[in-house]
Amino acid sequence: MSRTQYLFISLFSLSLVVFAVLLQQFGYQDTPFLPCPLCILQRIGCLGIAISCFLAAGIPALKKLFHLLAAMSACFGVIIAGKQVWLLSYPEASCGIDPLEVWINQFQLVQGLPWLFKADGLCSAKLPAILGLQVPEWSLFWFCVLLILFAVTFFKHTKTE
Structure with missing residues (x-):
């Protein structure tokens, strides 16, 4: 891949995190989107x-x-x-209290940037769909697209800019 493509993917991944933070801060359809521990881990994946x-x-x-x-x-x-x-498909599998939340929230980074890394929500909470999909479904879609892109382009030889 070229430098431009890497920079585009970098900005795209950052924009996904920015979108998640905006949902957290302002909500959607009058519903607050509190991040759960799995949401925080997905943000870390995007970063x-x-x-x-x-x-x-x-x-x-x-x-x-x-x-x-x-x-x-x-x-x-x-x-x-x-x-x-x-x-989300099997909410009965969740006990409602996620021990991962306590583990994530104890890190110093969370104390310094709680608006980005603090987990407050439930992983099985159904929130309003955005363009027909839940936020974790969108996240899964984009992670799959990027993983396929990285896998396909790993062995391709390109000239650097």
Whole structure:
């Protein structure tokens, strides 16, 4: 992939996180979207993709390494978003109290940036759909698209800009 493509993917991943924070701050259809622990982990996956792609664009000598890290972040996101989509389909599997929330909220980063990393919601909460899909379904879709893109382009040889 070219530097421009890496930068585009980086900005796209950051925009997904910005959209999630806007939903958290302002809600949608008069419903607050409080992030659950799985939502926070998906944000970390998106940030992992964004940072890896930014570094791949900036350090051509290590482009393959950062490409692989971006693919691993996308794979992480697929697993986490897939679990949340499964919980939305089977809400009875959730006990309502997620011990992962306590674990995530104890980190110093959460204390410093609670608006970005603090988990307050339930993973099985059904919220209003956006363009026909729940937020975790959209997240799963974009993680899958990015993972496929990273997998397909990993072995392609391109000239650096």
